[in-house]
Amino acid sequence: MSEWSVSGFSEVRELGRGGQGRVVLARHARAGTPVAIKYLPAEADPDSRERFRHESQMLGRVTHPHVARLYRLVENDNGIAIVMEAVNGVPLTKILSHHRTLEPEAALTVLKGSLLGLAAAHNAGVVHRDYKPANVIVPADGRSKLIDFGVAVYSGEGSFAGTPYYMAPEQWRGEPATPATDVYAATCVFYECITGQRPYPPGDRAAIRAGHLNTPVPVEHVPEKLRELVARGMAKDPAERPDSAEAFVEELEDVARTTYGVDWETRGMRALAGGVVALAALLPLTAAGLASAGGAATTTASTGVIAALGTKAGVAVAGTAVATATVGGGVGVYQATRPEPVERPAASTVSPSPPGKRLDLGDFSITTPLTWRVTRMRGELGGYEIRVPGTCSRTEYRGELCPEIKVLGRQWINPPGDAHIESYQPDYEWHPGTDPSHDCPPRPMLPAAGQGRLLKKSFVKVGDRTAEYREWRMQCGDFTARPVNVFFVQRLWYLPTSRILIVDEWDTPGLAQILARAQWT
Incomplete structure (x- = not known):
């Protein structure tokens, strides 16, 4: 069966392919706006189709600069597709692989942006449940974006879903997920950014589970003035963690200002941007030649990212076109901003x-x-x-x-x-x-x-x-x-x-x- 495409968009290049589908970079036929489209073929099993619908429903409830934005869910006899905005960014996994650790200001900047994005999801009644470096994209301006709501649930629902290295104790026990579950995972990633290692060393699943459930938080590897922040965010008991992601942001900012000065975030974003620059070959929109002066393609902190099937990829969304997202009966309108253009000599x-x-x-x-x-x-x-x-x-x-x-x-x-x-x-x-x-x-x-x-x-x-x-x-x-x-x-x-x-x-x-x-x- 030949691969289909969403009407009104022309495919530019394939970004990723997995066992159940593919992700492409495409352009709106009339406006020229680049988008990322995640396809699931018609022959996909009913459970896969339901997961697609579920992801769209979860993502469609959240609107925030630090969260990927859904444009449209399309379903017909050919299959099902999610049309999303994206950013010319690099996964945090790649940045950590290249640099191993981040400067404290940069790590705090990632944590703050992620917590703000998670807070927006929590306010919409959604718990992400799979916060990890692969699901954080950092664009060239140093502002992080949260992606992939594939296993997100409504607050109060629960199961064992998640990535073991970052799962909160209540996830391991199959208990209901709450905002505190995401706070725990975000703090685990912050720990990895600061120390260059995960809180509990690699091993079999049982060893990782034991670490999250029973082993004290290894704060001795964290700079002294950040230890209380890590201990709070990774408390074994959800009730001992900050009341919300927003409350944790307030604690973070107090510690960051006291420890690193009032301009800590500016320096953090600059350091993150430098980390992205070192990996410029991984910027998909730039590689595709769609970042042009005067054209629609742009790079901005207001754009989003996509989760590829089996891989993570980022591409910049463009221009000033207004896209309407319709998911589960809810409608949201998103106006892309126009950031610094990518220039070529006219x-x-x-x-x-x-x-x-x-x-x-x-x-x-x-x-x-x-x-x-x-x-x-x-x-x-x-x-x-x-x-x-x-x-x-x-x-x-x-x-x-x-x-x-x-x-x-x-x-x-x-x-x-x-x-x-x-x-x-x-x-x-x-x-x-x-x-x-x-x-x-x-x-x-x-x-x-x-x-x-x-x-x-x-x-x-x-x-x-x-x-x-x-x-x-x-x-x-x-x-x-x-x-x-x-x-x-x-x-x-x-x-x-x-x-x-x-x-x-x-x-x-x-x-x-x-x-x-x-x-x-």
Whole structure:
């Protein structure tokens, strides 16, 4: 039997496939809005179809920025499908696998967002019952989203369903699920984010059960000022946990402000965003090429995520189209917001390839004017310097300085055994202490840069690959590194998967168009 599709949507690519169905990225035929559609075929057994309906019913009751949003449940002779919004994000499981632990502020940020999403579900009478890292998606802005209500129930119902590593004692006993059940699971995940391990070590099911039922909460592995928070959230008796997810948020914020300062959440979201950047190859919407300036595709804290069948995937939902979700007699209207777009050079701004020569820069090549020349950098920095036409100047600091572009590769991004060279951090300005190759181009030539301000960040193309783009307004210093009233704009292109950083501190004319035409080997 051929696979069917929901009327009014065109399939872009398949995101995942499991034993009972598949998940695809699709676009609304008229509005162009990308959505995620989870399909179950007509031949699926009645229990599977009922689970689909149940998931839609549970999800359709919850509307919150930290919870995936249902658009539509479609059922006909061909099968059953759930149409959902999604986000260009990375599962928390992948972030933990890559980084092992999170900074305390980042872990607290994940816990707060999750608790807020869970509170919205609880207020609608729904208990998630399967909170775990795989069901938390973190987009590029660092705000988490809760997904997969496949085993959710109304508060007061119960069974043994859940993921053993995060199941509350009452779940193990088959007792009714309450909001405290989700609070317990969320605290278990917070513990894992902080310590790099689950509260009770892997073993057979009986050993894990014994840990959750009888073993004291191992708070000794948690930073001292966070231990009471963990002990409260993972109390064996549900009555000893916070009264609600909302009440736990209040406790969390008090502890976070006291311990890490009033700006703890800003730093936490920034750290989470950095973790997502390191895994940019896993951002499905970006990979599908649907994140375009002026188009519908966007990335925002207000978008949601999907749960794939057998996998978890995230794709950004777009634009400003209004979608109506009708589930179990309830109707909700959702207006997507328009966040920072993913940018590509407009066709009208991309000039024809200049005559001249091809410069091979390791993994890619560009066609540049004949007057440009490239030299390989020596020492621990690695990479290449591209000299461009311009007037050179001499300084006491580094001798002759000329307009140039630097293309830094893997060796610089992860310098071997050299602690004074830091790896690229997309949300921080550079200065001579972290970037030995830094030049301050305005005349008179000055060797140092002080404070900077982020002017712009977006995604742009380097050939057929997507780079993070940043523009920083940098302040120069005198020969004692004292800041002076001289500024310039530093432009950065970073390709996380390829581990290549391109630096332009001279506002080189036409460079963006040249990079957009790069050829990868």
